[in-house]
Amino acid sequence: MHDLVSIFASLDSPGIYLGWGAFQIQLGNLIVILVMILLFVLALFLPFPSGRKRK
Amino acid sequence: MSLRENPPREHAPEEDEYHTWTGKARGALLRRLPADKLLPEDQPSYVASWIYVFGMGAIVSLVFILASGVILGLNGPAWYHLSDLGHFVNSVHLWSVELFFMTMVVHLWGKYWMAAWRGGRTLTWITGMGAFLVSIVTAFTGYLLQTNFDSQWIAFEGKDALNSAGIGAWFNVANLGQIFMFHIILLPLAVGAVVALHVLLVRMHGVVPPLEAAESDAQLQTGVRPDSEEAGR
Numbered sequence: 001m002h003d004l005v006s007i008f009a010s011l012d013s014p015g016i017y018l019g020w021g022a023f024q025i026q027l028g029n030l031i032v033i034l035v036m037i038l039l040f041v042l043a044l045f046l047p048f049p050s051g052r053k054r055k
Numbered sequence: 056m057s058l059r060e061n062p063p064r065e066h067a068p069e070e071d072e073y074h075t076w077t078g079k080a081r082g083a084l085l086r087r088l089p090a091d092k093l094l095p096e097d098q099p100s101y102v103a104s105w106i107y108v109f110g111m112g113a114i115v116s117l118v119f120i121l122a123s124g125v126i127l128g129l130n131g132p133a134w135y136h137l138s139d140l141g142h143f144v145n146s147v148h149l150w151s152v153e154l155f156f157m158t159m160v161v162h163l164w165g166k167y168w169m170a171a172w173r174g175g176r177t178l179t180w181i182t183g184m185g186a187f188l189v190s191i192v193t194a195f196t197g198y199l200l201q202t203n204f205d206s207q208w209i210a211f212e213g214k215d216a217l218n219s220a221g222i223g224a225w226f227n228v229a230n231l232g233q234i235f236m237f238h239i240i241l242l243p244l245a246v247g248a249v250v251a252l253h254v255l256l257v258r259m260h261g262v263v264p265p266l267e268a269a270e271s272d273a274q275l276q277t278g279v280r281p282d283s284e285e286a287g288r
Binding site: 044050 | 105108109153157160164165
């Protein structure tokens, strides 16, 4: 039971927060936003593999 | 009683061919969404770009969310809180949601910057935004169901916003049973219905062409009947 409580307690840790002046963001949220921007830019510039030849 | 033989149709049905409301409804549906538009074999060449992939990515993520959610619902909280397999399926559910929102947001950015509401696609855009908003509410109820201190914190921060909006009496974030029913029945049905309507509208109007595509582009003329509204644009 004690192990169970410690597992749940670890899930409730506040996480790492980054701040610049009044702006504050959790590291996890920042990573997700950066990954989305990266995906967007890659989607615009990476060549799309050509599929099967069509008639 | 006589039997009337219906010859096979090679053309789109005309409105006066039907006389009952069921027939008229079928005719209207077939005119707006013929089988070759509903399940197309080809897409225009401009669709061959990674930016057109993220809508389908969101749908695949949604399928994973629904499938893992069904397994979680059938086995119950004790299973997904205490067993290894339960933890795994619970994590699949969470990470599918993360992927769902990431692909949906990139899809939204792509469609925003190509002004995807052009060419009579206003309702497609609105249903897409509707799917996004309903998904946020669904995810919110999911975070409330973690049944840990995190969900307790979210509930007691969220209740003030909901009470100030005047809906706290019938959407009570502190009522776990009510939120559970919202999360596993009502909201998934709403997300599924809005996403299905969104996809049907994309099929009806076709995938939006890039902004730089010329109006005389032969790709844009494919599948557009000369008498339709889009052909006149």
